[in-house]
Amino acid sequence: MTLDLPVTTDEILTTDVHLVQSWADLNALKQNGARTAIVAAEGSYVTDSEGNKLIDGIGGLWCVNVGHKRAEIIDAVTDQLNTLDFYSTFYSFTHPAAAALAEKLAQLAPGNLNKVHFGNSGSVANETAVRVLHHYYKRLGRPKKRMVLSRHGAYHGSTHLAIAMTTPGYSEGWHKAEGVVHHLAKPHFWREGDGMTEPEFLDSLMADMKASIESIGAENIACFIGEPIMGAGGVIVPPAGYHRRAAELCARYDIKVISDEVVTSFGRLGHFFASRDLFDFQPDIITTAKGLTSGYQPLSATIFADEVHEVISAPGAMFTHGMTYSGHPAAAAAGLANIALMERDDLPGQVQTTGKLFENTLRGLADLDIVGEVRGSHFMMGIELVKDKATKAMFDPDLNIGMRVAQAAQKRGLVARPLGNILILSPVLILTPAQIAEVGGILRDSIAEVMDDLAA
Structure with missing residues (x-):
């Protein structure tokens, strides 16, 4: 079967008027804006x-x-579709590609991050991380630990909770999850340093975090989420030592750390994961997407620590979270081939x-x-x-x-x-x-x- 797709620029742009683009000025596009x-x-x-x-x-x-x-990934996806086009990882079902990719991610992830839940986007991976931690603390008898510490300048996605964790400017004019997220100071020394040295600026950021924790109450805070380098907030690199000190501060207050590596993982910064190898800290959860399959298939992963899994898998409750396409066979095959290619070529x-x-x-x-x-x-x-x-x-x-x-x-x-x-x-x-x-x-x-x- 050959798909009947538009070919010329005029045909494509005429057909495109039915498409709602993401993160676009829709009014400008409606007025035949440049595409x-x-x-x-x-x-x-x-x-x-x-x-x-x-x-x-x-x-x-x-x-x-x-x-x-890359033929290596295209062939792997084609072979998978010819073998098993789709089956879900819901209930008690699994399949070889999802199982193998989860094992590989556990091998690559730092420390004791050995449990993997698949989604289809970075937004879903970050929502999953927070939802898992809410469930984790509820199972520990501490249901009040729900607040999320994020940062001005952050980008964690555009779904209802993810956009609330994202810097407030991106949700202007839209509803979002309210009362769950507190934004800490933006760690951008060049713009926010105000005459301080970089070490002094780092001290001020940690003071802001500590004051926020004590004001909100650690008993009410589930986690801190941060990108090693902020992406869509403007490619902001925090001062040296920021993530290590933030993780140490969170550990003192029993606050879990989510490292949003949706962008920074799979080689973009020279490592499969940047949190420990480049920024010297061990998160409780890493989220990833994008480079996981190099974009050849939509796939994300939330990779969490054994200790978190022990609590949420203890007797007495179902894990009532997941999506139809979690661990899709073709997407998992793309991830495996992508990683194999990266390892082969270093x-x-x-x-x-x-x-x-x-x-x-x-x-x-x-x-x-x-x-x-x-x-x-x-x-x-x-x-x-x-x-x-x-x-x-x-x-x-x-x-x-x-x-x-x-x-x-x-x-x-x-x-x-x-x-x-x-x-x-x-x-x-x-x-x-x-x-x-x-x-x-x-x-x-x-x-x-x-x-x-x-x-x-």
Whole structure:
């Protein structure tokens, strides 16, 4: 069977009017706003409907870690569908692919994180983590421990609870789970340091956390959730030692730690998981998605400690949580093939070199007049554009400065993600040194073009 899909740009965009895009200005799209139709992909590149070949500088959406059109993953998914297209992991049922992937994740995850629950998105993984901990404390006879500590600048998803854990600006105009989440101070030294040294700023963040815990009452707090590096909040890297000290503080108050590694896992920072290997802390739960299958299938995982599982699996209660597609056979097969490919090619090890080259290439753009801060690590980078470097004053939002630079970059063959006054780069992890140099050149030329336009 051949699918009858639209082919030309006009056909695609005419058909697309029925599609509700995610995180988009729907009114602008309704008024025939600019859209790009991606029709093919291979390696580090995507192709649009006009035949333009573009470096995938956002990795699909933080996720196509091993690159596009990898036969190893495509063949594994095809073989799985030809063997077992679908069966659920509900009730007492299991199947080989989900079982094998759970075992592999337990091997890769740090410490005693040996139990895995599958979902289909990072939002679901984070909701699962909190729901599991609510159930955990209820089974311990401590049902009041329900509050979640998150942070201003966080992004943990867009479902009802996940968006409540996300920085408040992202839920403006929408309802969300109320009375469950408290947001701690944003750990962004460059913007929030207020004349302090970085160690002093770290002390102030820990003081804020401690004061919040004591104000709310530790007996009412279930967990702290944090991304090792904040992603959609602007690629914010906390001060050195932040996560270790936060975990130590939480342990003193019997508060569980959830590390949201939806973006930072599976090689993006040079490790399968970054929490312990890069940030020196041991969480009670790790959530992951995106790079777990490199985006070839929708799959997420909530990986929790043996101790948590012992409580929730004790006699006397069902585990009444899960989704139809939890551990879908094709998605699990994609995850297994993706991990096997990464291990065979030592992709995390490669990223420890090429990712640093990418990071340093982008940091070299800091000499441009409107580049305020280049931040991030390895293949997870953000460029904050400012009107005045000395004062860090931001451009008027109506200028849409990030979008203007992104559009200039796309004309030159690079997909970058605008986020207000920030440009985000999270490319496929297989970029060569030559491609990294090309990305740096495109960004420099694109920022310079926008600077010239502003000066005109």
